[in-house]
Ligand SMILES: Nc1ncnc2c1ncn2[C@@H]1O[C@H](COP(=O)(O)OP(=O)(O)OP(=O)(O)O)[C@@H](O)[C@H]1O
């Protein structure tokens with residue numbers, strides 16, 4: 001496999017390159033701050049073009065297509081409410097926020113009046129909100145993932161979602177992303193910032209789908225969730241795009257003092273899903289609990305790079321990811337735990353288990369520890385296994401055929417993770433989805 | 443019911459069964475005894491359809507069906523049951539889910555009516571009690587963390603649920619305490635009827651006090667070298683195997 005190659009902006013269409021260059025030069029007085037962020041990001045993106053040691057980040061990935069294809073900007077597309085409703089999850093009573101090709105679509109989104117939740121496009125942010133956005137985004141700038149830099153440069157706007165302080169939001173906040181079909185390769189960008197106010201509690205569901213088409217849809221996306229002091233967030237991120245889709249995205253969580261995050265990931269279906277997950281424990285006694293399931297099949301490729309930073313003392317992190325890799329699919333799991341020098345009494349645990357269903361299926365799993373404090377508890381482990389022939393035979397002697405046995409064993413492999421989904425409607429949905437996804441096992 | 447003629451079996455090019463014949467009629471209980479490594483478990487594996495066991499000669503039929511060309515699950519559906527010497531642990535798959543899938547397929551194959559979840563639960567709990575297993579075992583992973591004796595009792599519980607016509611019990615008595623031995627024997631005896639046959643593999647005559655066999659066979663080096671009535675077990679207990687092997 002090729003371990004390094006040069007990614008430059010050649011994969012962007014002339015019109016897109018032109019737009020980015022113009023943005024870098026323009027200095028319109030209004031939204032100046034946004035223009036600035038975009039142009040800085042573009043400059044960073046261009047700087048990173050050289051194959052540096054950071055290229056390792058892409059090592060196991062299928063971004064090679066970037067040297068061979070050309071992408072133009074996603075067109076503005078509209079869909080009827082019923083077309084949208086056909087694709088959204090049947091959640092009871094959710095605050096729905098719809099994005100089509102990365103663009104916020106207020107007409108399909110819920111009315112948030114009196115909900116203690118607000119949605120504000122960056123372009124309409126007031127001074128205080130701009131401060132919040134710029135400070136959160138500056139933490140996001142440190143990404144080593146050049147496509148995330150590109151995402152920021154391409155995002156003409158962004159959406160800020162604020163959860164009011166000291167409010168417990170009963171209904172889930174449901175962020176629904178649709179990528180529409182296209183005749184030629186298209187790229188879209190989205191950036192969303194969620195601020196969970198001090199002492200607030202909320203449920204956040206991010207759901208990504210796409211329409212199948214002949215061309216390739218490349219979706220860039222970044223979500224930044226800022227958990228203010230003592231806030232709690234139950235987060236779910238579901239990638240269920242069509243097989244023509246590629247998503248390169250990042251989810252960044254900033255955890256302030258005494259905040260608590262549960263974050264659940266599920267991925268299947270798309271040609272490529274590369275998600276970087278960054279958890280920054282910035283305030284003492286903050287807790288994070290990550291769970292992930294990835295089920296690539298056919299020639300799909302799923303890549304999770306997780307990076308848990310214990311920047312300060314007394315924080316706890318838990319991370320459990322499991323993957324079932326079928327056919328000639330590939331998965332990469334890279335789990336890094338980074339414990340800063342003064343982060344004493346950190347407690348971090350990471351586990352990654354993989355089940356390979358065929359000889360062609362491929363997994364690259366790599367836990368990484370960087371520990372600079374001495375008084376810490378840190379445990380990590382990764383395993384790769386094939387389906388257990390003895391267990392299959394045992395089940396066969398009880399009348400269960402081989403295909404069914406494999407399916408039961410596969411579901412058994414991820415069952416306990418699915419049980420962590422607290423939202424009932426979502427839990428039912430995912431349990432059915434897993435059955436469907438694994439129904440082709442031979 | 444079960445007819446085995448001159449069965450020869452190889453594992454990884456090593457011949458293990460060297461011409462074994464056995465004829466079991468409905469309602470009969472046959473005990474098979476014999477030294478370690480003589481091929482007792484191999485017989486159970488090859489009859490139940492485990493992969494990697496190459497039949498190089500002979501035949502085995504169950505109620506007229508050629509067992510040897512069926513997949514393992516087909517054999518189970520046709521009424522063959524093997525209680526394992528070492529049952530496999532399957533973490534993550536609940537016993538309840540596993541047993542339901544098993545009972546559903548076997549009943550479906552046999553043209554019996556499907557059980558509702560409620561009826562199935564009731565039945566499963568009842569069978570648990572019959573072998574003195576806490577019904578909470580149904581919620582645990584299949585054999586996951588079960589003690590040796592619990593695994594064996596769980597095998598008998600499965601047998602009771604599936605109501606097979608031919609039951610092969612491979613050292614189900616090993617590792618059982620005295621009370622559990624009684625429980626397992628009671629379970630087996632409760633299943634005995636004129637249509638069901640048993641092969642009981644054991645090293646100890648004691649089990650055969652509880653489950654009285656119609657015939658006792660000695661398997662040594664892949665062949666049955668002696669057959670007799672229940673008294674043969676007592677004789678073996680007393681004298682060991684060498685007197686027959688030498689003869
Ligand atoms: N995969 C294998 N490769 C090589 N030899 C094998 C394999 N499986 C079994 N054998 C051998 O076959 C012989 C018979 O084994 P088997 O398990 O049938 O014995 P057994 O009569 O059940 O013994 P025990 O009383 O100890 O349970 C043994 O010598 C064993 O080592």
Ligand SMILES: [Mg+2]
Nearest residue numbers: 482483484527
């Ligand atoms: Mg044995």
